[in-house]
Amino acid sequence: MRYAASLIGGPSTLATFVAVYALFGPTFPGIYDKDRGVYTLFYPGLSFAFPIPSQYTDCCNDGEAELPLEFPDGTTPVTCRVSVYDSAADNKVGVGSLLNKAIAPPLPVDSLYMEEVHVKLGEELWFTVGGQHIPFGASPQDVWTE
Incomplete structure (x- = not known):
């Protein structure tokens, strides 16, 4: 990270x-x-x-x-x-509040820092460009090595 x-x-x-x-x-x-x-x-x-x-x-x-x-x-x-x-x-x-509204920050369309992420509620995040699947509850070490 x-x-x-x-x-x-x-x-x-x-x-x-x-x-x-x-x-x-x-x-x-x-x-x-x-x-x-x-x-x-x-x-x-x-x-x-x-x-x-x-x-x-x-x-x-x-x-x-x-x-x-x-x-x-x-x-x-x-x-x-x-x-x-x-x-x-x-x-x-934020921490301890309801997640009512989260929006992506304004970045250029071709930004290398953004990619589409699909969320399977209660299960995982799927990053479409790299194909990584990150289960909820994964340790920071598991996420960083993915």
Whole structure:
């Protein structure tokens, strides 16, 4: 996965908390869901979720996490979920809201970044140009290698 000219994650590069935080910056400290053991960083139109091992949950309690998040052993969590959404308030699309209206951004007709995607509700995405089938619930690693 790329953002502008920077590689965020893929088969040879892990999308770690430190790497994501370094690329996108500290716009908001994020939210730790102690029930699920997941720390989520939010950016306009994008969020990254990171699993926090049980032995390190104390690092995240009470919104006191020192960012970027690194554990006492020197490791940093790796992304378990990437969500892309339309963050415009008038579209009512975003984390925790109803997906009422999502529209494609204005791009040139021959843009290399856009292709037709078919959605089989509850099952998968099918990219028509490359022929990839991505099942819902696939890990970021599975998506990046596809």
